[in-house]
Amino acid sequence: MGKHVVIGITGGIAAYKTMHLIRLFKKNGYEVRVTATANALQFVTPLTIETLSQNKLYTDMFDSHRTLEVEHISMAEWADALVVAPATANIIAKFALGIADDALSTLYLAVKKPVFVAPAMNSNMFENPVVQENIKILQNHGCRLLLPNEGFLACGTTGNGRMEEPEEIFDSVDEFLSDDHTLQGKRVLITAGPTYEPLDPVRFIGNHSSGLMGFCLAEAAARRGARVSIVSGPSSCTAHHQNIHRYNVKTAEEMYQQCMQLVDEQDIIIMSAAVADYTPAHVAPEKIKKDNAQLSIELVKTKDILASVGKIKRDNQLLIGFALETENEVENAKKKLHTKNADLIVLNSLRTAGAGFRTTTNQVTIYSKDGHEYVSELKSKQEIAQEILQTALKYIHN
Ligand code: CTP
Numbered sequence: 001m002g003k004h005v006v007i008g009i010t011g012g013i014a015a016y017k018t019m020h021l022i023r024l025f026k027k028n029g030y031e032v033r034v035t036a037t038a039n040a041l042q043f044v045t046p047l048t049i050e051t052l053s054q055n056k057l058y059t060d061m062f063d064s065h066r067t068l069e070v071e072h073i074s075m076a077e078w079a080d081a082l083v084v085a086p087a088t089a090n091i092i093a094k095f096a097l098g099i100a101d102d103a104l105s106t107l108y109l110a111v112k113k114p115v116f117v118a119p120a121m122n123s124n125m126f127e128n129p130v131v132q133e134n135i136k137i138l139q140n141h142g143c144r145l146l147l148p149n150e151g152f153l154a155c156g157t158t159g160n161g162r163m164e165e166p167e168e169i170f171d172s173v174d175e176f177l178s179d180d181h182t183l184q185g186k187r188v189l190i191t192a193g194p195t196y197e198p199l200d201p202v203r204f205i206g207n208h209s210s211g212l213m214g215f216c217l218a219e220a221a222a223r224r225g226a227r228v229s230i231v232s233g234p235s236s237c238t239a240h241h242q243n244i245h246r247y248n249v250k251t252a253e254e255m256y257q258q259c260m261q262l263v264d265e266q267d268i269i270i271m272s273a274a275v276a277d278y279t280p281a282h283v284a285p286e287k288i289k290k291d292n293a294q295l296s297i298e299l300v301k302t303k304d305i306l307a308s309v310g311k312i313k314r315d316n317q318l319l320i321g322f323a324l325e326t327e328n329e330v331e332n333a334k335k336k337l338h339t340k341n342a343d344l345i346v347l348n349s350l351r352t353a354g355a356g357f358r359t360t361t362n363q364v365t366i367y368s369k370d371g372h373e374y375v376s377e378l379k380s381k382q383e384i385a386q387e388i389l390q391t392a393l394k395y396i397h398n
Pocket of ligand 1 (some may be wrong): 191252272277304305306307320324325336
């Protein structure tokens with residue numbers, strides 16, 4: 001029996017490419033059912049969709065000829081994945097807010113399986129902060145974003161906003177759904193997010209980390225069969241896998257304590273958290289008042305979790321650190337391999353547009369202790385997570 005994919009089509013000119021996507025799934029043995037919005041059917045016809053998918057199109061929740069099945073529920077259960085391509089700004093906003101006013105948006109709420117979203121729109125629309133915020137919300141809810149390429153757009157301009165090519169969409173979904181047990185039986189510890197260092201009962205020193213990179217790593221590792229512990233500072237990201245155990249912490253000290261409890265039993269340790277290097281020496285018991293013209297806060301160093309793990313780690317444990325640099329990046333990143341005794345260091349460059357904090361994409365270079373370097377392209381954080389694990393596999397001790 002082939003795998004089941006539901007394809008959701010919304011009203012964008014790229015809908016014509018989705019016809020090819022349906023063909024690709026069919027050719028590769030998938031069963032395909034399609035739901036399309038009313039606007040999508042301005043671009044492609046039901047006849048084309050039904051002929052290619054060899055299934056009835058689901059578009060109207062209140063169709064008088066429908067069967068007695070509650071279709072959005074039965075389709076949600078039938079599907080191994082939902083792929084929305086092209087996804088307009090409108091459907092992305094509806095998904096982000098939980099609005100369910102047509103067949104596709106209602107189906108989306110009912111689906112518990114992986115959801116892939118391939119946005120397609122004019123570049124100005126794509127870059128609009130509202131659209132970007134909504135895309136982040138979808139990612140934080142566990143959707144996999146298949147991000148558009150730069151290229152020629154139907155509106156006559158060139159830029160961001162073009163739908164990912166059908167072949168790429170197919171490969172991402174197919175790869176995701178194919179069983180990969182490369183980390184079966186392994187235990188993985190991941191740190192994620194920022195830390196909050198309290199100044200008084202209402203204030204803290206924090207940073208811009210969203211935690212998304214760490215959560216993408218946790219999910220990618222769990223899907224490969226690992227048992228994952230994620231120790232996360234305050235983050236709105238959620239983990240979507242039964243093999244992921246989440247430990248919530250706030251401060252660098254709490255993160256350190258939690259990691260030290262877990263470290264011994266791990267095979268791979270990935271420290272992607274943006275841990276505060278300094279914390280206030282004293283936490284005021286009451287809210288600090290603005291009585292003085294100036295205020296100095298004494299800070300003391302926190303414990304370096306990566307370096308501490310580096311000191312006690314066994315030879316059969318793989319330790320991966322992150323480096324976020326604004327200057328002398330390569331030199332500093334490589335130095336961390338030795339000062340922190342890490343096996344791999346993943347360098348995020350803040351200079352690359354679209355990489356680093358509060359972005360949905362990242363671009364990294366991974367340096368290994370044995371002198372190799374692996375350079376990634378700018379990709380979604382989910383894809384970067386896969387690349388990091390793929391590199392880790394080369395160094396893992398079986
Ligand atoms: N890290 C950690 N504990 C800390 C500080 C950092 O575990 N108290 C980890 C991070 O999770 C990351 C790595 O160390 O994997 C690199 O952090 P970074 O801030 O780039 O480097 P620092 O060691 O803090 O050095 P510097 O800020 O001087 O570059």
